[in-house]
Amino acid sequence: MSQSSDPPAPPRFDPRAFFALRFPNHGSRLGVAHRDHGDDWSELELPWRADLVGQEETGVLASGPILALMDMASSVAVWLKVGKFLPHATLDLRIDYLRPARTGQTVIGRCECYRLTRSIAFVRGQAHDGDPADPLAHVAGTFMAAEGYW
Amino acid sequence: MKLPPYAELLGLTVEPGADAPVLVMPFSGDVVGRPGFLHGGAIGGLLEMAAVGALLQALEAECGAKVKPVNVTVDYMRGGREKETRARGTVTRLGNRVANVSAVAWQDEEDRPIAAARMNFLIVR
Helix, strand or coil, rough: CCCCCCCCCCCCCHHHHHHHHHCCHHHHHHHCCCEEECCCCEEEEEEECCHHHEEECCCEEEEHCCCCCCCHHHHHHHHHHHHHCCCCEEEEEEEEEEECCCCCCCCCEEEEEEEECCCCCEEEEEEEECCCCCCCEEEHHHHHHHCCCC | CCCCCHHHHCCEECCCCCCCCCEECCCCHHHECCCCCCCCHHHHHHHHHHHHHHHHHHCCCCCCEEEEEEEEEEEECCCCCCCEEEEEEEEEEEECHEEEEEHHEEECCCCCCEEEEEEEEEECC
């Protein structure tokens, strides 16, 4: 008799599907999309758009959309490390704006969840606009799952 | 205070104040995160705009002074619900080259904030 003892593994969190299927929200309004991911990191992109500009004279992106991008990339990194989607809340997010994003360039945000406890997820990451060695923002943050991450 | 395109995306309006303007962000699908809650990025963006608004008002006498955000730290205290959100900045120190500014966001009562931010700005005169 064949052994089929192991139950099917629950589907892992898939950021690609998450960003392809999700309902309209702040992220889709900004145009944030999936780029790449690993077991505990996520890379999202924010294409430059005129309505995201903070300084009309220069066309430089406002810092708010970059903050939102990094919040999302951090959150996705946590779900990847946890292995599933679950509701959680940002406790705090700190961003250093190293330099302005170049006008017209897509901003790429990459964050990792470098430590996960039952209640708290610790994240860090950087954003750049083409050259990862020339970052434009650095982020550190924490998330909390009310019911625990496991 | 002239609002940039990004503030229009958030739907912000400005209520003038003696020390600093209050920025009002209506609830809409454009600022929602997971269903029923505001997006942390939208709240952060609102707080940053409120901080900038307070600083520009403090610098009003010095036409031409530009401000550059150096960093922001946002503490999220309560989930933002499906209603109007307000935010106001406070300039805690206005130096020659650096300004320290805080901002608070609330929904029903100002003394029950949903989030707060601290920002450092470089002032280019």
